[in-house]
Amino acid sequence: MPKPYPEEFRRDVVAVARKGQSTLRQVAKDFGISESCLANWLKQADIEEGSRPGVTKADTEELRELRKRLKLVEQENEILRRAAAFFARGAAPKMKYPLVLDLADDGIPVAVTCRVLGFSKQAFYKWCKNPVSQRDRDDAHLIDAALGIHADDPEFGYRFIADELADLGYEAGENRIQRLCSLHGIFSCFAKKPGLTNRPGPPVHEDLVARDFTAQRPNQVWLTDISEHRTDEGKLYICAVKDVWSNRIVGYSIDERMTASLAVAALRNAIALRSPVDTIVHSDRGSQFRSRKFCKLLSNNGLRGSMGRVAACADNAAMESWCALLQHNVLDRKRWATREELRLAMVVWIERTYHRRRRQRGLARLTPIEYETLNQALLAA
Incomplete structure (x- = not known):
């Protein structure tokens, strides 16, 4: 398809x-x-x-979503109805896992049941492999003893509880006691709810290209960058993704704001067109390419991020030269009155001129489309 x-x-x-x-x-x-x-x-x-x-696309999508939602609501109602009857028999907390198996036999997905009942799929599948482990038995004894200690002295936190358990002969580390107390809500009556801490941003990728802008196969190395251009209405930004193998622009996105969504949209368009595997995506150290959304998109699609050094345009020279080419052939030709006029001019130049008419000596005097067509076997592999 x-x-x-x-x-x-x-x-x-x-x-x-x-x-x-x-x-x-x-x-x-x-x-x-x-x-x-x-x-x-x-x-x-x-x-x-x-x-x-x-029928508009929005109507079609809305109808599809309503059908999905209706099916999901019916499954959730069935889960709650069966769960009410199941737990009314006085089942132990961990005995909710057999209910998941019964519902799965009736065609209800495990993920939906786990979400409605409030536990993870990982916990369920772990239980399937070993329903009652020795670790569970030991944890149950520790929790029972910890509850007894805390009931006598509510001001005790997990550190004091760990000391008391050691005196009673239980062998368990302090981290284990802390985890069990946290899971079962055993806190000192004087303790404050811990606040949230700021998570660090995504790490900077290593430079996997090292200024070697060559590739032996399609989708081996992609380059990306953002360029800004002026119109009478304001600035317009384009983020493009270029395949080093054929110099083809495999994905691009144009918007009036330079946000992380611009880079994500360009990369997502390239992924939809080429379905890359283990591709290196090289860029500069702009905040758009360091964003959590962009890094997550790389990770989810099995791509490897790569970044040059700060203020070293030569580390992404091949993409910088393409941006300069766009500047000379489109942007500097005239004064652009509207963003829409400039947008269409850039799109036409990329798809009509650069891809299908502009021959490149590095491609044996072929255009990027001609080069990929003649090497279709490599592209299919």
Whole structure:
């Protein structure tokens, strides 16, 4: 099944087609899509804007979400009904795990049952492997003794409880006592609720490229950067992701604000187009590429982050040169009145000129699209 085009790309193609400067066939050819596909996009855009009757994407998504929610509510109600009957028999706290097995046999997902009953899937699967371990028995004895000590002296915290347990002959470390007391709400009556501490930001990645801007296969090394440009309405920012192997821009996003979401959107578009595996994503040390969202997207898709040094533009020179190329060929050509005008000009230059018309000596005088087409076997691998 072919991969869907990014929503941002579809909007830009529709905007270019509506300008009427070229025929639909020419616009479809310039952007590498079929004419029927472009016609469908235009039809759906008219439906979304209300100029043509039909079911909008929002209505479809809302209906799908309502069906999912209805199914989830029915499952949750069944879980609560069965749980009320189950615990009415006086089942022990850990005996809620067999209920998960019974509900799973009836087609209710384990994750939903665990969430409704208030415990993790990991705890359930661990119990499945060893329903009653020796550690559980020892913890039960420790908790019972700790409750007795705390009932006699409510001012005792876990440190005093640990000392008392040692005198009673129990062998357990202080950290273990602290964990058990915390899980069962055994605190000193004088203790204050601990406050939250600020977590440090995501760490800076190591430089995995070391100024070697070459690649032997597709999706081996990606470069990314953000460039800003002025219009009469204000600044416009573009974040692009380039594959070093073919110099193709595999993902980009354009917005009027330079936030972490801009970098995340560009990388997400590149992932949707290329489905990379173990790809190095190299950037500078901008805060957008250090953000928690960007690092999480890298981790969730098996990508490796890489960063150059502070104030060392040569560490990302190949991407900097592409930004300069965009500057000379589009941005410096005229004064741009609106952000939308500049946006469409950048999109047309990337998709029509840079990808399909501008030959590069480093690619044996081929364009990025021609180079990838001739090496389709490597791209498929």
